[in-house]
Amino acid sequence: MSVDRDALMALARRASALAYAPYSKFHVGAALAFADGRMLAAANVENASYGLTLCAETVAAASALQGGLASPLVAVAIVGGAPGPDGIALAGHAPVTPCGRCRQVLHELAVLGGTDPLIWGDSGFEARLSELLPHAFGPASL
Ligand code: THU
Numbered sequence: 001m002s003v004d005r006d007a008l009m010a011l012a013r014r015a016s017a018l019a020y021a022p023y024s025k026f027h028v029g030a031a032l033a034f035a036d037g038r039m040l041a042a043a044n045v046e047n048a049s050y051g052l053t054l055c056a057e058t059v060a061a062a063s064a065l066q067g068g069l070a071s072p073l074v075a076v077a078i079v080g081g082a083p084g085p086d087g088i089a090l091a092g093h094a095p096v097t098p099c100g101r102c103r104q105v106l107h108e109l110a111v112l113g114g115t116d117p118l119i120w121g122d123s124g125f126e127a128r129l130s131e132l133l134p135h136a137f138g139p140a141s142l
Pocket of ligand 1 (some may be wrong): 021077
């Protein structure tokens with residue numbers, strides 16, 4: 001199935017307003033699109049113990065699983081930047097690609113649904129998850 005890239009990017013951008021990022025002041029929104037047409041978005045959640053920060057992609061993936069979303073993951077849109085007055089990440093930032101941990105977290109969802117999701121970012125960025133995380137560790141590795 002094809003996903004509306006603009007709609008998924010817009011959802012990610014809106015979600016960036018939900019960021020709890022008092023330390024980095026870098027608001028990230030991530031939106032997931034599933035084969036059944038559903039979409040879900042989340043933002044980063046920081047912590048005074050900096051290393052405990054949860055990236056937007058990880059919050060979104062956990063939220064999908066907690067919400068019982070078992071449909072194959074087809075695409076992920078990620079947007080990040082300094083917030084404007086409404087908390088939404090300002091446009092024009094370089095593409096935000098998922099950090100290493102988030103690549104692994106997204107890989108779990110990809111394996112669950114048997115897909116290789118598209119990863120979209122600003123400035124036309126597009127890659128398959130398998131390009132960002134080749135030779136990934138997964139359930140079959142256990
Ligand atoms: N961050 C994300 O939420 N996703 C990414 O892909 C990269 C980084 C967050 C973590 C932290 O709250 C802030 O961006 C700065 O690193």
